[in-house]
Amino acid sequence: MASTTTSHRPAPSAPTDMPGRRRSGRRRDDVAGYLFLTPWLLGIVLIVGGPVLASLYLSFTDYSILGVPRLSGLDNYVRMLTDDPRFWTSLGVTLTYLFVSVPLVVVFALLLALVLDRGVRGLPLYRAVFYLPSLIGGSVAIAILWRSVFGGDGLFNAGLGLVGIDTDFSWIGTPDSALGTLIVLNVWQFGAPMLIFLAGLRQVPPELQEAARIDGAGAVRRFLSVTLPILSPIIFFNVLMSTVNAFQAFNTAYIVSNGTGGPANSTLFFTLYLYQRGFTNFEMGYASALGWALLLVAAGVTALLFLASRRFVFYGDR
C-alpha cells in the first residue's frame, strides 16, 4: 500500500510504515500465542499458584477445613516448634530417610551404571530390567507387596529360612527396622539415576582415559581422577532429584503403615504427618503451616547442596 502512495513526502516514509505493519502483525501473533498459552497460564496461576498462596494465608489461621478460617497469627508455627513432639519426630524420620537412602540410591545406581558401561551383552535388556522398579516401585501395589514381603511370615523371612536363619521377626512391624524396609524400597528404585549415569559415562572423553592409562594410572585412579570429576555434575543432579523425591515420599509409608506412620511413629514421614493433621484431624491451618515448614527445610537442604556443589562439582567449561 505504501508503494502506491502519491504523496509528496519523501520515500523514507515507506520504510517506517512497513515495520509498523509488521509490528501490528507481530502483535496479533503475540496475542494469538498468549491466548493459546492461556489454559496453561490459568493452570499455573489457579491450580498451583493460587493454592500455594492460599496455604500461606491458611498457615496463619485456625482452619478446620469444614468451617471458616480464623486468623491466629503465628500460633501454628509456635505450636509446631514448641508444643508438638510429633513434628520433630516426623522431621527426624524424613531426614533419616533422606540422608540414608539418597547416598545409597546414588552409589548403587552409579556402581551398576559402571558395570553396564563395560559393554556387556544385552545392555538394552538389562537397562529395561533395572529401570522397571523405578516405574512400579512407588506404586500402591508394590507398597502392599512390601508389607507382605517383610512381614513376620513374609518372603524375606522365608528366604532367610533357606539359609538356615529361622525367624518370624516382623521387619515392617518393628520400629527399629520398619524405616529400613522403606529405605530398601527406595533404593530399589535406582533405575532412573542409573540411566542418567549411563548417559553421563558415555560423555567421558576416551582420550582422557587413554592419557591417564599411558601415564600409568590404574582403574581406580582413572575412576577417581577422570571419570568422577567429569561425572560430578550428573552426580549432583541425581543427588538433587533424589533429595527432592525423598522429601516428597508419602505413598509407601502411607500404605505400609496403614496411614498411621507406625509402628511407634517409626515411618511417620513429614508428608504423612501433614496429611494426618489436615485430613484426619481436620486441622488444615496447622497442616498448611507444616507444609511451609517442609518447604523451608527442603529449600535449606537444597541450598546447602548448591553451596557444596561449588566445591565438589566440576564443570569442564569453567
Add this chain to the structure above:
Amino acid sequence: MGTRAPRTWIAVIALTTLLTGCGSAVEQQTAPGEIGGSVDYGYWGNPSRAERVAAVVEGFRSVHPGTRVSSQVGAYQSYIERLTVRAAGRDLPCVTSMQSTFFAPYATQGALLPLDDLIADGSIDVSDIPEDVLESGMAEGRQFMIPTGSYVRPVAYNADLLASTGVGPPPPGWDWAGYEQWLRAIDARLPEGVYATEIEGSNLMSLFSFVASHDQEFFDDDGLGFPPELLREWFAMWEGLTRDGVSVPASMIPDQTNNMESTPMARGVAVAGTKDIPHLTIHERVLQSSGLGDEVAWATNPVAVPGASGNVIGSNGLAISADCDNVATSAAFIDYFANDPAAISAYQSDNGVVPGSRSQQVLLDDADTPEGVQRSVRVLRELSEDSDIASMTYPQGIQILTGELRRLFEDIAFGRTDIDTAVESFYAEARQALS
C-alpha cells in the same frame, strides 16, 4: 492476515470452551417438599455391597416412580478422605453415609442438615429404632444421622482352639481380672507361636468398652470424662499381657487392622479378640476355609461395676447434606432404606445390624437371609434384651484419639515411653482434639 485471524478466533473459542466447561450442568429441579427428581447417594463398601445398594435403589424407584438415585461408592478410607474435601467444597452427596464415630465434625460445622423437622413431620420414621441407637446419630442435641446398621464388639474366640487347651468358655458376668486370668490360663496351654489374644490395648473401641464397663462416661463437656487412673490401668494390663507373650506381639498390631482374612485370629495365631458382630461369621468362614477351626463363639465384654455394660454400641447411618437441593427425595430415600421391608431384605444388614426390631424380624423371617446375617441379628437382639448394651455419643475428634491411642500403646509396648507419660500425652491430645 487471512491466516492470522482464524488463529486468533480458534484460540478465543478454545479458551471460551475451556472456561464454560468449568460450569456445572443444569439439573432438573423439583418443587420443594415434592418427591421426585434425582439425588446422589454416597457410601463406602465393596462390589458386593454395591449390588445390594443397586437393589435398594431399584426398589425405591419402583415405590417412587420418576425419581433417580445415583450411587457413588468408595473404599472406606478413601471415602472418608473424599468426604472431607467434598464437605469443604459444599459438594457432599445429598444422601451421605456416615458413622457415629466420625459424623460429628460434619454435623457441628454445618455440612449436614438437622433431621429433627423431617422426623417430626413423618418424612423419616424412626419409631422402630431404639432410643440408645438413635442417640448415636445425635450431635449437640440434634439428630443428624439415621442409624441403619449397628455394631457392638463382643469378645470373640476360636471355640475349637480354645477347646484344645482344655480351658472353658468365659463365665457369664465376668470381670476384667477374670478376663486376664482366662487369657493367661489359655496361654499356658498353647503351643509356641499361638497366642491367647489379639492386642486390645491400642484399640479405642476396646477402651470405650473398658471405660463403659466401669460405669464411667468416656466424654464430658470438658473432654475426657473418666479419671486417668482408668487409662493407666488399661495400659498396664495390656502392657503386661504383651510383655508376657499372652497377647500377640506388638509388631502384629498392623495385622489387626488390615483385611479380616489376615487378622491374627483369622490366621489361627490368636484364640481371642474383640470383633464387630458381623465379623464373627466372616472370621468363622476364614477359619473353616483354612481348616483352623469351625466355630467362632462370643462372650459379652467383662464388667467392672455391677449393672454396667462394656458392649458399647456404634452405628452406621444416613445423613442429608446441608447443601442438598432435593431434601424431600433424600428423606424419602432414607425412610425407605431404614424401614421398608423390601429394602431391609435387599440390603441384608450389609453394614451393621439393622437396629429396629421390626426390621430385624424381617430378616429373621426371610428365608433368603444368609445364616451369618441372621446370627448377627440374634446376637444384637440378645444383648438388647439383656440390656447389656452401653450407648454413647461420639464428639468430634474421635479420629484423632483413635490414632493417638494406637501410637501411645505402640510406644509403651516397644519400650519407647512409660505408662505415665503415655497417659499424660493422651489427655493432652484429647484436650486439643475435643476442644
